[in-house]
Amino acid sequence: MSGEIADAFGRARARGEGALVAYAMAGDPDLARSVDVFAACVEGGADLLEIGVAFSDPIADGPVIQAASERALKAGATLRRVLDEVVPAVRERCPHTPLVVMTYVNVVMALGEARYAKLARERGVSGTILPDLPPEESLSLRAAFDQEGVALIPLCAPTTSPQRAASIAKDARGFVYCVSVAGVTGMRSQLPANLSERLELVRGVSPVPVVAGFGISSAEQARVVGAHADGVVVGSAIVRAAQADGPGAARQLCADIKRGLKR
Amino acid sequence: MDTQTAPGRFGRYGGRYVPETLVPALQELEVAYAEARKDPAFDEQVAQVLREYVGRETPLTPARRLTALWGGAEVWLKREDLAHTGAHKINNTIGQVLLARRMGKRRIIAETGAGQHGVATATACALFGIPCEVYMGALDVERQSLNVFRMKALGATVHAVESGSRTLKDAMNEAMRVWVSQVEDTYYVIGSAAGPHPYPTIVRDFQAIIGKEVRTQSLVHFGRLPDAIIACIGGGSNAIGVLHPFVGDAGVRLVGVEAGGHGLDSGQHGASLTLGTEGVLHGSRSLVLQDEHGQITEAHSISAGLDYPGVGPELAHLAKTGRMEVRTATDDEALASFYQVSRTEGILPALESSHAFARAADLARELGKGKHLVINCSGRGDKDVATIAARGMPAAIRLEGA
Numbered sequence: 001m002s003g004e005i006a007d008a009f010g011r012a013r014a015r016g017e018g019a020l021v022a023y024a025m026a027g028d029p030d031l032a033r034s035v036d037v038f039a040a041c042v043e044g045g046a047d048l049l050e051i052g053v054a055f056s057d058p059i060a061d062g063p064v065i066q067a068a069s070e071r072a073l074k075a076g077a078t079l080r081r082v083l084d085e086v087v088p089a090v091r092e093r094c095p096h097t098p099l100v101v102m103t104y105v106n107v108v109m110a111l112g113e114a115r116y117a118k119l120a121r122e123r124g125v126s127g128t129i130l131p132d133l134p135p136e137e138s139l140s141l142r143a144a145f146d147q148e149g150v151a152l153i154p155l156c157a158p159t160t161s162p163q164r165a166a167s168i169a170k171d172a173r174g175f176v177y178c179v180s181v182a183g184v185t186g187m188r189s190q191l192p193a194n195l196s197e198r199l200e201l202v203r204g205v206s207p208v209p210v211v212a213g214f215g216i217s218s219a220e221q222a223r224v225v226g227a228h229a230d231g232v233v234v235g236s237a238i239v240r241a242a243q244a245d246g247p248g249a250a251r252q253l254c255a256d257i258k259r260g261l262k263r
Numbered sequence: 264m265d266t267q268t269a270p271g272r273f274g275r276y277g278g279r280y281v282p283e284t285l286v287p288a289l290q291e292l293e294v295a296y297a298e299a300r301k302d303p304a305f306d307e308q309v310a311q312v313l314r315e316y317v318g319r320e321t322p323l324t325p326a327r328r329l330t331a332l333w334g335g336a337e338v339w340l341k342r343e344d345l346a347h348t349g350a351h352k353i354n355n356t357i358g359q360v361l362l363a364r365r366m367g368k369r370r371i372i373a374e375t376g377a378g379q380h381g382v383a384t385a386t387a388c389a390l391f392g393i394p395c396e397v398y399m400g401a402l403d404v405e406r407q408s409l410n411v412f413r414m415k416a417l418g419a420t421v422h423a424v425e426s427g428s429r430t431l432k433d434a435m436n437e438a439m440r441v442w443v444s445q446v447e448d449t450y451y452v453i454g455s456a457a458g459p460h461p462y463p464t465i466v467r468d469f470q471a472i473i474g475k476e477v478r479t480q481s482l483v484h485f486g487r488l489p490d491a492i493i494a495c496i497g498g499g500s501n502a503i504g505v506l507h508p509f510v511g512d513a514g515v516r517l518v519g520v521e522a523g524g525h526g527l528d529s530g531q532h533g534a535s536l537t538l539g540t541e542g543v544l545h546g547s548r549s550l551v552l553q554d555e556h557g558q559i560t561e562a563h564s565i566s567a568g569l570d571y572p573g574v575g576p577e578l579a580h581l582a583k584t585g586r587m588e589v590r591t592a593t594d595d596e597a598l599a600s601f602y603q604v605s606r607t608e609g610i611l612p613a614l615e616s617s618h619a620f621a622r623a624a625d626l627a628r629e630l631g632k633g634k635h636l637v638i639n640c641s642g643r644g645d646k647d648v649a650t651i652a653a654r655g656m657p658a659a660i661r662l663e664g665a
């Protein structure tokens with residue numbers, strides 16, 4: 001099923017566009033309405049969806065996603081319910097869009113690594129991002145995911161050395177998620193000057209597509225970054241737009257970002 | 264299989280579950296710490312500050328009236344309450360701040376629960392002239408206003424953390440988030456033997472001074488090793504510090520006491536070794552209080568320092584392998600012990616330490632006469648007197664004192 005991810009990047013490339021990976025929080029403001037947000041992102045042009053599953057202690061997230069996690073937990077968004085209720089509903093409405101779950105390692109451990117991998121495959125999840133799982137800790141999880149054909153998508157940071165980045169990229173499944181800023185998720189007015197070099201470096205060694213994420217919220221940023229990557233991830237900006245003005249605002253934002261990603 | 268390849272494992276527990284941004288910093292810290300340990304000048308520098316400034320070694324005091332009252336083993340108190348700033352926390356902050364300086368870091372951040380670690384970090388930073396920012400749950404800021412004032416007086420900036428349960432775990436989340444954003448020039452001083460590798464090892468090594476002193480002092484004072492040692496467990500730094508040097512001594516019983524809060528059935532406690540399940544919190548795999556969905560649940564303890572839903576990975580390993588016995592004491596038992604120790608020994612123990620005293624009474628009787636029991640008095644209770652006074656003195660205690 002992780003072939004779906006490659007296909008989605010391939011379709012965007014064939015259209016002369018960078019891919020948009022749209023992140024939203026499952027269960028924010030509740031399970032049903034978050035499905036509307038995901039569908040709206042795809043209507044706006046998102047090529048892949050990142051389905052956030054809330055964790056009580058999200059150390060890689062800034063205030064916008066932290067607050068979304070708290071709302072989602074109040075709405076009862078457990079991993080199990082997201083897999084049973086949100087993922088199938090999103091798949092039904094967006095049958096051609098690969099779905100990637102983003103959550104923390106404890107949430108997956110609690111369900112069970114192998115059990116999660118199996119359920120994820122059965123429900124139609126193509127990949128998983130665990131921002132607190134560096135490669136050193138990922139051996140057993142990756143084996144469980146590989147067995148089910150669910151991609152364990154690795155992250156690369158500005159602090160990651162070129163050699164380490166190369167080894168992360170070589171082992172990557174799905175795509176490589178390059179964190180653009182040394183920091184937590186959230187919108188930034190400025191992205192680091194050397195980001196493009198870093199993206200090119202990782203792209204040069206990666207067998208799979210490379211995307212940049214964290215801090216990207218405008219078409220202009222997407223244009224600048226998208227020139228050096230196969231795509232961008234937009235998270236906090238979508239979460240904020242959807243919370244303030246509903247799914248329509250998320251659709252609009254995705255369409256704007258997509259314009260920035262035209263080559 | 265992964266347990267053999269991952270760094271800093273204690274059996275199944277430990278490791279380094281953090282955002283990739285932090286991995287290089289933790290690797291740098293691991294290397295810098297290993298080099299520092301090989302440098303006798305660093306050890307001597309730490310030892311000198313502990314001697315001249317912290318007031319080590321702390322005494323091992325015979326508790327004659329408690330011994331008589333409990334009618335069992337001879338009771339001895341390791342007096343971390345007499346260390347500068349009033350708790351064991353200073354042993355670790357002196358070591359880590361000197362390490363930070365050696366690494367050329369320009370700024371220190373820390374999290375704190377009871378405020379003792381925040382005060383100890385602010386103190387070490389003042390001593391060495393390094394800027395210090397402390398993250399503290401908003402609820403703890405209210406409960407521990409005296410320590411908040413002390414940190415500010417020492418020149419630290421205190422940030423009240425409003426997310427989650429507004430206690431220690433949220434302060435630690437926030438400190439990690441801040442560290443991710445400023446990792447280049449900032450050193451994060453973790454206050455307990457928890458967190459990602461190499462912190463559990465670093466904190467344990469700096470706190471092991473407690474147990475090493477107990478070893479020599481026991482031989483001097485009663486001519487042999489103790490029969491049992493008991494300590495309270497929040498994250499576990501005072502416990503691993505006093506217990507670690509005795510792990511290889513099969514004849515020494517090691518006992519840890521967790522916060523029973525309102526009782527183990529109440530769902531409101533801090534007993535992660537007793538009732539926790541395996542999970543990942545704050546960068547390491549250990550035993551944590553969580554629901555079936557992997558969401559961390561809120562801990563409760565009358566003592567802010569034990570109000571934590573996790574525990575250091577080495578203690579989880581010692582508990583699971585049976586080397587350490589784990590018990591719990593409720594809020595009420597800790598309070599009763601606070602008064603009992605104050606009145607029998609003239610020592611106001613910290614509410615955290617009072618948990619160890621509460622179970623020490625049973626343990627002393629179990630051991631019986633002729634045995635030696637060491638209680639780690641991890642800190643003094645001055646910081647807690649407002650909390651305790653606010654509950655009013657129980658009538659039974661007023662009578663007993665009359």
Ligand SMILES: Cc1ncc(COP(=O)(O)O)c(C=O)c1O
Nearest residue numbers: 379497498499500501568615642
């Ligand atoms: C006096 C005292 N004892 C114990 C603790 C608990 O910490 P640990 O379990 O790391 O020793 C604290 C924490 O603030 C404390 O202040």
